Amino acid sequence: MNLLAIDTATEACSAALGFDGKIIERSELAPRRHAELILPMIESLLAEAGLARRDLDGIAVGRGPGAFTGVRLAISVAQGLALGLDLPVVPVSSLAALALDAPDDVAHRDAPILAVIDARMGEVYTGAFRRTAEGLVEAISDEAVGPAEKWILPQNPQVHEAQWCVVGSGWDAYREALAARLPASPSFADGKRYPQARAVLRLAAPRFARGEGAAPEAALPVYLRDKVALTLDEQRAR
Structure with a gap:
């Protein structure tokens, strides 16, 4: 094919x-x-x-x-x-494609993956994934957009004490806020992956x-939000 x-x-x-x-x-x-x-x-x-x-x-x-x-x-x-x-x-x-770029070696194969893309305007696109038996990834929570400091850990007992892999530009943009939401320091993190x-x-x-x-x-696009840019008043308030 x-x-x-x-x-x-x-x-x-x-x-x-x-x-x-x-x-x-x-x-x-x-x-x-x-x-x-x-x-x-x-x-x-x-x-x-x-x-x-x-x-x-x-x-x-x-x-x-x-x-x-x-x-x-x-x-x-x-x-x-x-x-x-x-x-x-x-x-x-x-986000799933980004998650697939996380390490797949023995040390990281069972780690949950947080894929994060800088959404600008103080927000981040997030998706949580895990490896499948076939070596691909599957979602363990809904994809979302919002402030990094409000990202919610998936309600899955297996990830609440885990060391995560984090990939994507959102990590470089909002590293401290995202790290504070994780249960432990990431076992791997790279903010330069797309x-x-x-x-x-x-x-x-x-x-x-x-x-x-x-x-x-x-074949339809998924934006997760409708707003493209901040208004002038919102820019001044920042």
């Missing part, structure tokens, strides 16, 4: 292609340049694999949360390609195999 995946929800712009049991990818930290980069990345991947667009069997897309313009871009590109090629689409949580299309592809592949691809118009 030839699968294309894209994610542009954060500062990272990335595309990945799965074919012949391999994954190749392109990724670049390029704020405000995603629109000019994503299609050339896709064409570069197809050329490297010796495939044409018509050889694709499905498209996976990071559905957010993240930057409004970035999330909209990824969804729009995925829908446009899928409509033109009559392909199914699988939307994947960008959702990547390779992870989107890995999470989507089993769903494609089960026939869970949806019509392009059913």
Whole structure:
């Protein structure tokens, strides 16, 4: 199965292609340049694999949360390609893709994962996950957006005394507030990691195999909030 995946929800712009049991990818930290980069990345991947667009069997897309313009871009590109090629689409949580980038070695395999993306305006997108037997991740709480100091530890006894892995830009932005909400110091923390299309592809592949691809118009963005920016009065109050 030839699968294309894209994610542009954060500062990272990335595309990945799965074919012949391999994954190749392109990724670049390029704020405000995603629109000019994503299609050339896709064409570069197809050329490297010796495939044409018509050889694709499905498209996976990071559905957010993240930057409004970035999330909209990824969804729009995925829908446009899928409509033109009559392909199914699988939307994947960008927080889940970020969580999949947490360490998977023996020391960290059983650690719960907190994926955090800086949402600006004093808030953070959060998602809590755990590893599955297949080496992927599954959510253990609802994704949310809000002040880091108000993040609530999932109501799961197994995580209340655990050392967490924390990944994502929200850690660098709100390190002290998030650390205060955890039961212990993280066993691993990296605020320089972003959702990547390779992870989107890995999470989507089993769903494609089960026939869970949806019509392009059913691939919808997830923003978690409606407000894009602070008003002038709110900015002055900060």
